[in-house]
Amino acid sequence: MVYAVKNNKPKKLSGILLHLHPQSINEKALAFNRTFGLGGMAALLIVLQFITGIMLRLYYEPFPQKAYDSIIYLQNSVIFGQLIRNIHHWCGVFLVIIAFLHLLRVFFTGGFQSSRKVNWIIGLVLLVLIIGSNFSGYLLPWDQLAYWAVTVGTSLLDYIPFIGSSLKHLMLAGEEVNAQTLLIFYNFHTAVFPILLLLLMAYHFWRVRKAGGIILPNNNDEKNFVPTYPNLLYREFIVALALIAVVFTFAVFFNAPLLTKANPDFSLNPTKAPWYFAGIQELLMHFHPFIAAFLIPAAIFICLIMLPFLNLKEELNGVWFYSEQAKSAAKFAMFSSIVITSFLVVLNEFFPKFETLLPSINSLITNGLVPVIILLLIVWIFYKFVSKKFQLSPIGKVQTMFVFITTAFIVLTLIGIFFRGVDMKLTLPWNV
């Protein structure tokens, strides 16, 4: 249902909201499957994080002797304390997922091209800030889960060449997680990241408007503009309510995890990095840390940054997947990536590694160079095969390889979260 006439003049609250949106918008922009409301959802979750975060701040004490007890007190003695913590926890989880889905949506509809180049980069920075917020918040409960996840997560920095160990030293204020670390993480979580997020978010929104709103296929024959209020605002309101309902339902039925108080002497078995790093941790099971923790993530991130500056010759302009051919290539890439990735993980689990077969050679070669060459070979063969089979244009090629690598990353993450049990051995999800 679309309200064609300006029967409702924006008043007060809706008037303020109309500073974010133009007065009237293209009717086509209203369709839910243009964006699935993902960007708006992410923004709403950040607002919820601000509100619940300030509430948690009123009870939380960022000192190793007090932090854990203050969480226990919050949960047991404060009315709605547990609920507020749960909402904060689940919003954090959903925020990472939805921001990632938003990235996928923008990619598959071509929101990184022409006038949106800079905004793609801003979006990537926002994603880094969201993960940074999440990671810095992970330490604050000061339980075993927090302590060891952050120990493992920051140890990854050690393998960045030249600056890695001093960066880790700066972040932890020492060699290991300590009282100073907690204070640093607390300040980044509750001051530095929120402020940066807010500023960049405003800029992100402003650039969307500068680019003419959300990306739409530009056939000029039919441009029907309708008033934003109530058409768009009502739709946004419904999505917001639905999202809040889902988050609150999770918060009521599933508690945020809290184990025993942090103990630097005993690691959990298994010790896992925060879930959004589970993919990188899974890579660590198969590669030398320099490859897994630095080279592969850095290469992927650089590819994402370079994406808008590739010469793709054509533009997607809001059309999902560009063409039917590219669409079926994407499906094929997804399916083969799932099969190949899980096959390699299982193969590497049950077959002896090069490293143990040739112990005299440096592990950076046996466990780094050799598997990387194998990996690049697989990617190269797949690339050649797909390009030939589906006769892809440059845009289709980029899209297919993006699907191939992203799917591999998702599969690795899922394996890391759900299929790694005691001693980090492969098990079935119900045994984890």
Added chain:
Amino acid sequence: MKKKKQIKKVNDKKEKVTEELSPETKLENRRSFLKKIWKGFGIIASVEVAAVFFGFLLSGKQDSEMKPKQIYEAGKVNSFQPNSVTSFRGGRFYLARLQDGGFIALSLRCTHLGCSINWEESKKRFICPCHSSSFAINGEVENPPAPTALDYFPIKIENGVVKVDIGTKLKRNRFNKSQVEYA
């Protein structure tokens, strides 16, 4: 040719100096001069801010690093059996006595990603619960992904008592005999 050019240039300069400057260009010159001064001030100010920021950040750290020498008395030499490992959680190290009677004090931290390792008596090895790296009794890697042997602490044996300097952690790639202390 060159001489001619030089002469021309000199002439140009002379002309410029002798030329009467209009009030507008005077104002323009003064403005650009002031702008330059402001830029200079800006650069000096930002260097100052950066210096304060980093000084503030780093000076606090140095203090926490300058720990006094911490010596941990583990016990008498005879109280440790050869080919055995004793855990000192208070000092955050394992004291291993090797087959030949030598001592080595090993850090709890796995060299892969910093988890605390556990001693498995039945298999005579250290095992890391994070990525199942395992280490021999002398700290050498038995099973990857750990890239290097366990860190160790210097030991002194005085009057038959094993003393471990837990303030200095030493890194190494591989185990060798020089890291072992004999009674």
